[in-house]
Amino acid sequence: MRSLEGxxxxxxxxxxxLGHRQPIAEVIEAVARHGFGGIAPWRRDLxxxxxxxxxxxxxDAGLAVTGYCRSTAFPAAxxxxxxxALAENRAALRDAARLGASCFVIVAGSLPPGSRDLGxxxxxxxxxxxxxxxxxxxxxxxxxxxxxxxxxxxxxxxLCTLDEALDLCEAVDPGSAGGVGLAVDVYHVWWDARLxxxxxxxxxGRRITAFHVxxxxxxxxxxxxxxxxxxxxxxxxxxxRRAVEAAGYAGKVEVEIFSARDWWQRPPEETLATCxxxxxxx
Amino acid sequence: MRSLEGxxxxxxxxxxxLGHRQPIAEVIEAVARHGFGGIAPWRRDLxxxxxxxxxxxxxDAGLAVTGYCRSTAFPAAxxxxxxxALAENRAALRDAARLGASCFVIVAGSLPPGSRDLGxxxxxxxxxxxxxxxxxxxxxxxxxxxxxxxxxxxxxxxLCTLDEALDLCEAVDPGSAGGVGLAVDVYHVWWDARLxxxxxxxxxGRRITAFHVxxxxxxxxxxxxxxxxxxxxxxxxxxxRRAVEAAGYAGKVEVEIFSARDWWQRPPEETLATCxxxxxxx
Numbered sequence: 001m002r003s004l005e006g007x008x009x010x011x012x013x014x015x016x017x018l019g020h021r022q023p024i025a026e027v028i029e030a031v032a033r034h035g036f037g038g039i040a041p042w043r044r045d046l047x048x049x050x051x052x053x054x055x056x057x058x059x060d061a062g063l064a065v066t067g068y069c070r071s072t073a074f075p076a077a078x079x080x081x082x083x084x085a086l087a088e089n090r091a092a093l094r095d096a097a098r099l100g101a102s103c104f105v106i107v108a109g110s111l112p113p114g115s116r117d118l119g120x121x122x123x124x125x126x127x128x129x130x131x132x133x134x135x136x137x138x139x140x141x142x143x144x145x146x147x148x149x150x151x152x153x154x155x156x157x158x159l160c161t162l163d164e165a166l167d168l169c170e171a172v173d174p175g176s177a178g179g180v181g182l183a184v185d186v187y188h189v190w191w192d193a194r195l196x197x198x199x200x201x202x203x204x205g206r207r208i209t210a211f212h213v214x215x216x217x218x219x220x221x222x223x224x225x226x227x228x229x230x231x232x233x234x235x236x237x238x239x240x241r242r243a244v245e246a247a248g249y250a251g252k253v254e255v256e257i258f259s260a261r262d263w264w265q266r267p268p269e270e271t272l273a274t275c276x277x278x279x280x281x282x
Numbered sequence: 283m284r285s286l287e288g289x290x291x292x293x294x295x296x297x298x299x300l301g302h303r304q305p306i307a308e309v310i311e312a313v314a315r316h317g318f319g320g321i322a323p324w325r326r327d328l329x330x331x332x333x334x335x336x337x338x339x340x341x342d343a344g345l346a347v348t349g350y351c352r353s354t355a356f357p358a359a360x361x362x363x364x365x366x367a368l369a370e371n372r373a374a375l376r377d378a379a380r381l382g383a384s385c386f387v388i389v390a391g392s393l394p395p396g397s398r399d400l401g402x403x404x405x406x407x408x409x410x411x412x413x414x415x416x417x418x419x420x421x422x423x424x425x426x427x428x429x430x431x432x433x434x435x436x437x438x439x440x441l442c443t444l445d446e447a448l449d450l451c452e453a454v455d456p457g458s459a460g461g462v463g464l465a466v467d468v469y470h471v472w473w474d475a476r477l478x479x480x481x482x483x484x485x486x487g488r489r490i491t492a493f494h495v496x497x498x499x500x501x502x503x504x505x506x507x508x509x510x511x512x513x514x515x516x517x518x519x520x521x522x523r524r525a526v527e528a529a530g531y532a533g534k535v536e537v538e539i540f541s542a543r544d545w546w547q548r549p550p551e552e553t554l555a556t557c558x559x560x561x562x563x564x
Binding site: 191 | 404432437443473476501505516517
């Protein structure tokens with residue numbers, strides 16, 4: 001396993017970690033100044049901005065783009081809504097390519113209003129990912145399926161485990177031609193007794209495309225917006241990173257922390273410095 | 283699948299559904315008066331009570347005891363603490379037998395303070411369940427392993443899925459001699475893409491010992507104490523019950539709703555009447 005101590009260049013900052021409080025240009029500058037090697041912007045960061053200009057700023061700052069967040073929910077109540085979501089996702093995928101992102105993060109979505117049919121939502125997800133895959137390959141941007149913690153199964157992600165995500169990869173890309181892989185976020189997968197086996201399986205297909213860190217605080221008070229800084233929770237982050245790197249992942253370690261009550265209340269400089277200092281806990 | 287309409291006798295009320303606000307004798311009387319066929323008390327209901335007396339009251343009311351809740355956490359920071367937990371669980375198991383309970387509900391517990399080692403917690407759980415199994419068989423009370431939703435993996439249950447629970451059953455009872463099985467609670471398992479397969483697997487071993495219902499509200503605001511009444515959330519309860527009964531379960535459908543802000547604020551009579559009316563949603 002690589003040592004991260006004093007190596008922020010091996011790490012990336014997901015802009016959500018800073019709470020989307022500054023213009024993206026300022027965030028790019030601050031992330032680079034702290035020595036990080038990458039950045040992962042969100043679509044909301046680019047609203048009202050020129051994508052080409054932002055891409056140039058990121059390149060000029062010497063930052064890799066470790067991911068572009070994230071897809072519009074695939075499951076939809078009507079065919080028209082599903083088609084609209086797919087169109088939004090195609091547009092976002094093209095922006096990911098213009099940014100030079102290594103992947104477009106796929107957050108599945110889940111039950112449309114009124115539905116209790118998770119199976120149907122999962123089939124819609126598979127159809128949508130399959131429909132995007134050709135363009136993703138042409139653009140050289142991998143679709144990074146990010147299973148979310150099962151606590152979000154009702155409203156945010158019908159894709160709940162790495163094994164499900166790998167099943168989906170194999171369904172749409174049976175020959176392992178590429179273009180589709182996994183975003184492994186410790187917050188979402190740490191509890192899974194099958195985690196080690198799933199990471200080995202992912203390694204066999206070279207599927208791990210992104211690796212996200214934060215921590216799970218105990219007790220959890222807000223499962224959406226109270227994620228912890230690495231070291232402040234109960235996740236065995238080094239153990240998971242060791243397995244992820246043993247599975248062939250050589251990309252950056254991306255810090256993604258949703259923290260409305262804590263880190264988003266602090267100055268971005270403090271959050272970035274703490275992220276750098278806490279890499280030793282990863 | 284059995285019809286539950288107008289058949290509260292096929293159902294049981296877990297006393298947590300009423301918020302533990304009344305003496306157990308009053309709860310027994312109310313549950314029987316509403317026509318339910320069973321009750322599942324908690325250890326806290328029996329504090330300061332004579333267990334034999336309560337058992338007699340339940341029998342006289344014509345109620346089955348569909349479970350006794352629940353075990354002390356098995357994973358512990360020290361051998362002494364683990365031994366103390368095991369002693370508490372032995373005592374509770376004997377109370378379950380005196381109550382005539384069909385099962386003693388095993389909620390695993392998870393990481394002891396300071397630990398990040400889920401694997402170690404799981405090994406302690408397996409050791410503890412193995413240590414209780416002989417006495418459980420002698421007493422005729424099945425140990426009902428209840429996997430909890432992964433949102434509780436940090437503090438309440440290192441056992442997160444039905445497949446893990448089945449693995450544990452097979453580890454401690456490889457010959458399927460019995461004495462250990464599952465408590466399937468829709469709240470904890472509904473999200474699992476492997477649910478149907480796990481229930482079929484459970485059926486092959488005749489492992490389903492208890493079946494609990496409530497609902498998952500969207501958005502979820504408090505994962506511990508804001509569970510929904512059946513029909514008020516997104517769980518396909520009939521679909522799960524069909525699979526549970528197809529797997530051979532012929533016991534009662536137990537209503538267990540933790541609802542500090544809603545149902546525990548209402549008169550118990552209203553909660554019980556609503557439970558009976560909502561059986562059609564199950």
